[in-house]
Amino acid sequence: MTQSRLPQLVERFDGFSYGYRLNCECGRATSLSAADYFAEGNQAHMDCEHCERSIHFGPLVAALRDEQDPALDDNVVGQLAWYHTSTWSDWPSPDYVSRTGPQFRVALERFGLGSTHDLSQHTTKTLHLGTYEAAIENMLRRMHDQADGDSRFYLYRVALSLDPTRINEGYRDENAEKAADLTVGDLQAAGLDAVRYLNVYESMGSLSLAVTPEVIIGIQCIPIPIEDLAALLPPDPFMEQKEALDAEAVEWSDAAELISTIDPIERRRMRLGLRPDPEGLIQRAEERELRRYALWHDFEDILAQYYPPPTSHP
Numbered sequence: 001m002t003q004s005r006l007p008q009l010v011e012r013f014d015g016f017s018y019g020y021r022l023n024c025e026c027g028r029a030t031s032l033s034a035a036d037y038f039a040e041g042n043q044a045h046m047d048c049e050h051c052e053r054s055i056h057f058g059p060l061v062a063a064l065r066d067e068q069d070p071a072l073d074d075n076v077v078g079q080l081a082w083y084h085t086s087t088w089s090d091w092p093s094p095d096y097v098s099r100t101g102p103q104f105r106v107a108l109e110r111f112g113l114g115s116t117h118d119l120s121q122h123t124t125k126t127l128h129l130g131t132y133e134a135a136i137e138n139m140l141r142r143m144h145d146q147a148d149g150d151s152r153f154y155l156y157r158v159a160l161s162l163d164p165t166r167i168n169e170g171y172r173d174e175n176a177e178k179a180a181d182l183t184v185g186d187l188q189a190a191g192l193d194a195v196r197y198l199n200v201y202e203s204m205g206s207l208s209l210a211v212t213p214e215v216i217i218g219i220q221c222i223p224i225p226i227e228d229l230a231a232l233l234p235p236d237p238f239m240e241q242k243e244a245l246d247a248e249a250v251e252w253s254d255a256a257e258l259i260s261t262i263d264p265i266e267r268r269r270m271r272l273g274l275r276p277d278p279e280g281l282i283q284r285a286e287e288r289e290l291r292r293y294a295l296w297h298d299f300e301d302i303l304a305q306y307y308p309p310p311t312s313h314p
């Protein structure tokens with residue numbers, strides 16, 4: 001798995017509770033919450049905020065979600081952290097062609113295309129990058145739609161070195177022109193290293209990039225699901241307190257055993273100072289009692305942090 005030291009990258013975690021903006025025939029977009037989008041009320045029709053028309057909403061009319069999206073700035077695109085998910089543990093592998101070539105050959109021959117078909121069309125596809133949310137949603141879509149439910153995935157965080165003058169102007173609308181089929185040759189012919197496009201499938205309304213492999217200067221990768229989750233988790237928050245209480249319990253039982261050998265009336269007299277206590281037994285027992293109380297108090301404090309009492313409503 002490739003791991004490189006990445007330059008400082010700009011993160012932008014939008015989260016998954018975003019709404020949508022949808023295009024009307026009048027040329028302007030109207031906002032809709034995710035809840036309303038998925039409820040598909042009025043047979044997925046909504047009023048346009050700008051004209052009398054009604055918008056039949058869905059991916060086909062998806063608009064750019066944030067008109068101030070930082071990825072619109074040619075000088076910023078290359079400073080952002082970009083993400084990709086794949087079932088390949090060494091994406092983007094330099095031996096991709098040699099490994100997938102034979103599979104493509106078999107498929108092409110089955111369709112009677114055989115050796116006449118230009119294999120490079122498939123093997124020189126551009127690499128696709130998106131926001132963190134788009135990458136995660138891509139993984140979930142593949143698990144759902146493409147029988148990858150049991151596959152191991154890899155989440156890649158990617159650093160780019162981009163010439164701001166070799167990025168397409170504005171963004172391509174995936175509804176109008178499919179970005180998935182862009183080849184490295186297409187980009188080269190257009191004098192570009194990256195094509196910015198509106199993603200209408202994952203994190204709908206976000207901007208993604210199709211790039212030539214050469215602009216990728218660093219990659220970090222984590223497998224999903226993480227194999228040894230326990231190693232990544234913070235230690236048990238109660239461990240220290242539990243150990244202290246256990247140690248104290250041992251001390252306490254030793255002291256209690258000693259004290260039990262002394263007659264109860266003698267013990268009371270010793271506590272009141274009416275009898276000598278040469279080994280300081282009674283004092284030690286009282287100290288233990290205080291220590292036990294303090295430990296239990298700390299333990300309760302920690303418990304309260306992790307399990308706060310339910311908020312009371314007036």
Ligand SMILES: [Zn+2]
Pocket residue numbers: 024025026027028048049050051052053
């Ligand atoms: Zn309208």
